[in-house]
Amino acid sequence: MLAKVISAAVVGLNSLPVEVEVDISSQGLPSFTIVGLPDKAVEESKERVRSAIKNTGADFPAKRITVNLAPADLPKEGPSYDLPIALGILIASEQLKTDTVSSMFIGELSLDGKLRRSTGVLSSVIMAKDKKITSIFVPVANAIEASVVKGINVYPVTSLFEIFNHLSGKAEIKKQKPLSLKSIYSESFEFDMKDIKGQEQAKRAFEIAAAGSHNILLKGPPGAGKTLLARTLPSILPKATFDEALEITKIYSISGYLENDSLITKRPFRSPHHTTSYIGLVGGGAYPKPGDISLAHRGVLFLDEFPEFQRNVLEALRQPMEDGFVTVSRARGRITFPSKFMLVAAQNPCPCGHFGDPMSECRCTTSEILRYQKRISGPMLDRIDIHLEVPAVKLEKLVADEGKDNEEDSSSVRRRVQKARDLQTKRFAKNKKILTNSEMGNKEIKKYCILSTECIDLLKLAVTKMKLSARSYSRIIKVSQTIADLEGSKEIKPAHIAEALQYRPKMDYL
Ligand SMILES: Nc1ncnc2c1ncn2[C@@H]1O[C@H](COP(=O)(O)OP(=O)(O)O)[C@@H](O)[C@H]1O
Numbered sequence: 001m002l003a004k005v006i007s008a009a010v011v012g013l014n015s016l017p018v019e020v021e022v023d024i025s026s027q028g029l030p031s032f033t034i035v036g037l038p039d040k041a042v043e044e045s046k047e048r049v050r051s052a053i054k055n056t057g058a059d060f061p062a063k064r065i066t067v068n069l070a071p072a073d074l075p076k077e078g079p080s081y082d083l084p085i086a087l088g089i090l091i092a093s094e095q096l097k098t099d100t101v102s103s104m105f106i107g108e109l110s111l112d113g114k115l116r117r118s119t120g121v122l123s124s125v126i127m128a129k130d131k132k133i134t135s136i137f138v139p140v141a142n143a144i145e146a147s148v149v150k151g152i153n154v155y156p157v158t159s160l161f162e163i164f165n166h167l168s169g170k171a172e173i174k175k176q177k178p179l180s181l182k183s184i185y186s187e188s189f190e191f192d193m194k195d196i197k198g199q200e201q202a203k204r205a206f207e208i209a210a211a212g213s214h215n216i217l218l219k220g221p222p223g224a225g226k227t228l229l230a231r232t233l234p235s236i237l238p239k240a241t242f243d244e245a246l247e248i249t250k251i252y253s254i255s256g257y258l259e260n261d262s263l264i265t266k267r268p269f270r271s272p273h274h275t276t277s278y279i280g281l282v283g284g285g286a287y288p289k290p291g292d293i294s295l296a297h298r299g300v301l302f303l304d305e306f307p308e309f310q311r312n313v314l315e316a317l318r319q320p321m322e323d324g325f326v327t328v329s330r331a332r333g334r335i336t337f338p339s340k341f342m343l344v345a346a347q348n349p350c351p352c353g354h355f356g357d358p359m360s361e362c363r364c365t366t367s368e369i370l371r372y373q374k375r376i377s378g379p380m381l382d383r384i385d386i387h388l389e390v391p392a393v394k395l396e397k398l399v400a401d402e403g404k405d406n407e408e409d410s411s412s413v414r415r416r417v418q419k420a421r422d423l424q425t426k427r428f429a430k431n432k433k434i435l436t437n438s439e440m441g442n443k444e445i446k447k448y449c450i451l452s453t454e455c456i457d458l459l460k461l462a463v464t465k466m467k468l469s470a471r472s473y474s475r476i477i478k479v480s481q482t483i484a485d486l487e488g489s490k491e492i493k494p495a496h497i498a499e500a501l502q503y504r505p506k507m508d509y510l
């Protein structure tokens with residue numbers, strides 16, 4: 001007899017339906033074959049399925065068993081086909097009588113028939129709902145993740161025995177309750193701007209960066225508070241929308257990093273060490289997994305000690321930064337992961353860290369300083385809208401302010417950022433690809449950024465005096481637009497441009 005059970009394959013960030021067909025025939029010697037581009041983990045499925053069926057108390061048929069995973073040209077990876085294969089065998093051998101046409105099954109079996117956690121379940125549930133599947137059976141450990149999607153019945157399954165009883169009508173599995181979104185949105189952050197004393201200019205620059213989603217480079221001596229500043233950024237970013245939360249969660253789900261088992265509503269903050277590998281940062285591998293640039297999608301990628309990163313690793317960032325996605329190749333074809341992140345990079349001004357520091361003397365030679373600063377390529381620096389010098393706050397000030405509560409907290413800054421973002425949402429309402437000022441191309445800049453002749457004169461002067469590249473010219477307009485948005489101004493004013501010009505790199509290292 002032939003049985004058909006529906007399952008899913010995760011490709012990149014999304015899932016596609018897979019039909020698991022099981023045919024059992026009495027002719028020929030007993031055998032167990034899986035066809036349809038299975039990888040090693042799917043091949044090994046045979047042993048797990050055989051044991052799980054036996055340990056559930058059912059019979060493993062001593063016949064010719066052929067499993068076909070269709071469509072055949074889609075590579076099948078990982079162990080999550082165990083459950084549908086086992087069910088297909090039970091149905092085809094007529095031990096289980098049930099109708100599975102509108103259900104989907106996902107899960108890896110252990111030898112005793114228990115279900116293990118799977119990766120990428122969220123994408124599969126979203127796909128199942130799109131395909132008008134009414135019920136999805138997932139490992140109990142993935143149930144909360146699956147319950148984020150409304151309008152589909154989610155059944156948490158602990159074992160093959162349990163699902164056997166459910167499908168044969170002996171004992172029902174209780175449906176998972178849909179997740180209440182209110183309960184998981186949290187307003188608490190590990191770092192708050194009110195804990196940073198002084199640093200008004202840096203805080204202002206962070207507010208602008210957050211408001212327009214601009215990349216930012218911090219430069220200053222060790223101990224100036226660069227790392228501290230960077231860590232407060234998530235607390236002033238606008239709340240992630242539900243769609244953004246879904247995108248973030250999907251990425252963590254396929255990477256196997258879903259911690260609290262449900263929807264991630266906080267924007268991610270990733271800070272890979274400078275020794276990180278190319279694959280670690282960009283993504284890839286034998287089973288391509290997202291790298292840090294995708295794990296930082298819709299959040300912050302913090303690269304501390306920026307010049308210490310390997311040059312090829314840094315250069316690999318350039319394309320994904322422009323495109324908002326990264327393409328990694330694998331054995332068959334390529335897959336794409338999203339990578340819309342805000343880059344925060346931090347560096348010392350020179351190897352010893354004290355070049356230009358009024359409080360300590362620099363011990364580096366001029367050539368050492370130049371070599372250090374040249375490690376970041378011009379095109380890379382050009383992709384960073386805001387360049388910020390962070391001087392150390394005097395110890396006396398830190399001590400004097402200790403215990404005082406006179407700094408603004410992150411939630412007030414976040415409200416202003418949100419207002420500026422709302423203006424941008426309106427501005428780009430008709431353009432599906434763009435959400436923030438930083439994503440504008442030259443076409444959008446021409447269309448949306450209103451510049452008076454006074455502004456244009458100021459920009460012309462800056463071009464000749466500061467030797468701006470064409471790219472930095474448009475970046476200055478974008479930052480000016482964000483400053484105007486923060487002020488609620490309909491047009492860009494010369495003051496906005498003047499402020500944006502402060503955040504350009506100094507000539508000494510370009
Ligand atoms: N403006 C500041 N307000 C409060 N603490 C500060 C400030 N600047 C630095 N610190 C403290 O000094 C230490 C070093 O800061 P850090 O962010 O690691 O500096 P950097 O990354 O620039 O080397 C941290 O423990 C931080 O809490």
Ligand SMILES: [Mg+2]
Nearest residue numbers: 226227228304
């Ligand atoms: Mg640091």
